[in-house]
Amino acid sequence: MKKKPEKSKREKGTMGRRIQRYARVSTTMTGLAARMAGQKYLGIGIDKPVHAKRLMEQLGDLKGPLLKVAQLLATIPNVLPKEYAAELQKLQSQAPPMGWLFVRRRMIAELGPDWEKRFKSFEKEAAAAASLGQVHKAVSLKGQHLACKLQYPDMVSAVEADLKQLKLIMGVFEKYDQSVLTDDIQQEVADRLYEELDYELEARHQQLYSHMLDDEENVHVPDVFPELSTKRLLTSTWLEGQQILEFIKSKPERRNEIALNLFRAWYVPLYFYGIIHGDPHLGNYTVQKDNSINLLDFGCIRIFPPKFVEGVITLYHALEKEDQDMAVDAYESWGFRGLNKKTIEVLNLWANFLYGPVLDDKVRPIGVVEKGGIYGREIAQLVHRELKKIGGIRIPREFVFMDRAALGLGSVFLHLKAEVNWHDLFNELIEDFDAAELASRQKTALKKFSLKAKH
Numbered sequence: 001m002k003k004k005p006e007k008s009k010r011e012k013g014t015m016g017r018r019i020q021r022y023a024r025v026s027t028t029m030t031g032l033a034a035r036m037a038g039q040k041y042l043g044i045g046i047d048k049p050v051h052a053k054r055l056m057e058q059l060g061d062l063k064g065p066l067l068k069v070a071q072l073l074a075t076i077p078n079v080l081p082k083e084y085a086a087e088l089q090k091l092q093s094q095a096p097p098m099g100w101l102f103v104r105r106r107m108i109a110e111l112g113p114d115w116e117k118r119f120k121s122f123e124k125e126a127a128a129a130a131s132l133g134q135v136h137k138a139v140s141l142k143g144q145h146l147a148c149k150l151q152y153p154d155m156v157s158a159v160e161a162d163l164k165q166l167k168l169i170m171g172v173f174e175k176y177d178q179s180v181l182t183d184d185i186q187q188e189v190a191d192r193l194y195e196e197l198d199y200e201l202e203a204r205h206q207q208l209y210s211h212m213l214d215d216e217e218n219v220h221v222p223d224v225f226p227e228l229s230t231k232r233l234l235t236s237t238w239l240e241g242q243q244i245l246e247f248i249k250s251k252p253e254r255r256n257e258i259a260l261n262l263f264r265a266w267y268v269p270l271y272f273y274g275i276i277h278g279d280p281h282l283g284n285y286t287v288q289k290d291n292s293i294n295l296l297d298f299g300c301i302r303i304f305p306p307k308f309v310e311g312v313i314t315l316y317h318a319l320e321k322e323d324q325d326m327a328v329d330a331y332e333s334w335g336f337r338g339l340n341k342k343t344i345e346v347l348n349l350w351a352n353f354l355y356g357p358v359l360d361d362k363v364r365p366i367g368v369v370e371k372g373g374i375y376g377r378e379i380a381q382l383v384h385r386e387l388k389k390i391g392g393i394r395i396p397r398e399f400v401f402m403d404r405a406a407l408g409l410g411s412v413f414l415h416l417k418a419e420v421n422w423h424d425l426f427n428e429l430i431e432d433f434d435a436a437e438l439a440s441r442q443k444t445a446l447k448k449f450s451l452k453a454k455h
Contacts (some may be wrong), residue, residue: 097129098152103136106150110233118228122148128283132196132299137238140225145238147222155197163190187397192278196299199234204449205298206236209277211445212269218261218292239294241286248415254291259418261293263425266409270312271429274304274442280408282415302405303446303453306439307333308398313430319348319355327351335396343393346386353379354406358426366413366422 103124107115116122119138126134133151140146195201203224210221222236229235247258262285269275277284278300286294311333318326328339331347339347352359357366387393446453 097126097134100124102153103134103150106153107233110150110230111228119146130283138235140228144225145240146225146228147236147238148228149199149234149236151197151199151232159193159197163193189400192300192302195301198231199229200231201451202299203229203234204451205301206234208275208301208445208449208451209269209295209298211448212273212275213265213295216264216268218290219265220288220292220294222294222296239286239288239296241288241294244282244285244287244412245415247287248417252417252419255416256418256420257291258287258293259413259416259420260425261291262409262412263422265293265295266405267426267429270304270309271433272438272441273445274306274309274438276302276304276402276405278302278405280405280412282412285412302398302402303442303451304398304402305453306435306442308402309438310433310435312402313433315351316355316358316426316430319351320359334399336399337394342390346383346390346393349386350379350383354403357422359423361421361423363419363421365417365419366410 103126107122111118118141120141120143122138123136125136127137127147128135132155133149136148136150138146138148203226206221206224210223213219213221220239222239225235225237244258247255265285266277266280269277277295277298279297284295284297286296288294311330314333315327315330317323318330324344327348328344331339331344336343336347357364442453445451
């Protein structure tokens with residue numbers, strides 16, 4: 001497991017608040033567990049849409065990592081029932097902000113009692129609020145426009161409390177449905193959560209992305225201001241832009257150009273450095289007037305072994321050539337074990353869905369919005385049923401965020417109604433792929449920003 005961040009002096013003295021949180025979180029999650037168990041074993045009816053809405057409201061009030069966990073689980077197909085996934089996805093942009101008194105106390109804790117003198121101006125109202133912190137606009141003494149991301153208090157204690165409850169609820173879901181074993185999923189989510197609490201680490205991730213995308217004129221990464229940043233405060237350049245959903249009625253040419261820039265923003269780091277932005281939801285991108293992309297929020301970054309990335313390309317060629325042995329090599333390079341003919345057939349169902357747009361050499365949408373409005377939901381349900389028949393499968397840890405990120409990006413393309421030749425875009429990126437060169441680039445880049453590979 002990832003090393004837990006150290007707690008501040010004030011956080012070490014929060015046992016009472018931690019006990020209160022245990023109680024509130026436990027009430028919320030065990031309530032869900034009881035209803036799910038009651039439905040299965042006692043035949044008790046449950047109005048899932050109504051209960052899911054109430055659960056979302058309770059989680060929104062709790063804030064913190066449990067909210068982030070809910071968001072993560074909502075994007076992993078069939079980990080949660082569709083009614084809960086649909087409601088929990090809304091939490092990404094609906095977390096209520098903390099007030100000015102809270103902000104002042106937090107800023108004093110991070111930059112000292114004279115913190116306001118270090119800015120020309122600092123807006124009292126949050127510009128955005130999410131699960132682990134909120135963002136305020138500010139202006140530096142030199143006139144630079146800034147985004148100050150401030151972490152909510154006591155998040156280390158909250159993570160510890162919430163991850164214990166995550167283990168409880170996932171255990172209940174495994175009893176309810178054993179098609180996917182979740183212990184590696186839990187471990188992966190836990191590791192990424194602890195990383196997201198460390199804003200100094202996120203600052204290095206951000207600088208890494210600036211380096212990797214330096215040649216991409218249509219992708220922008222905010223500059224970090226180390227002198228105004230700490231482990232719990234991250235200050236960066238404020239990048240002006242509009243939300244992607246504001247462009248869904250734009251002309252097709254504009255929507256397609258935005259999609260192309262998003263594609264480059266996500267896949268260039270993967271195929272040249274073996275690194276992905278693991279949280280590709282709509283709120284983490286904005287669009288400038290020239291259709292270029294602002295890439296935001298670098299708390300959730302996944303670094304893959306070159307062999308894993310090579311497996312992504314190997315599987316593409318395997319599906320292209322309908323080569324079963326090559327597909328097995330790819331799955332095993334990702335960490336799938338104990339594969340048999342039926343398991344491979346089921347995995348190929350999912351792979352053909354994910355790779356479908358890049359296998360199809362023509363201008364087309366990424367897919368369709370399926371029943372329930374969640375990208376990949378229907379094919380995921382088919383895969384889910386087949387996995388149940390063969391006794392379930394253990395999902396490798398690396399696959400969790402790769403799968404989630406691909407689905408998240410696909411959902412963004414669906415919102416844009418983009419129609420491009422994904423086959424050409426993909427093949428242009430992988431044309432000169434060399435695992436040894438990727439390994440060298442990755443090693444050099446990570447060393448430059450004092451980062452370690454997570455493999």
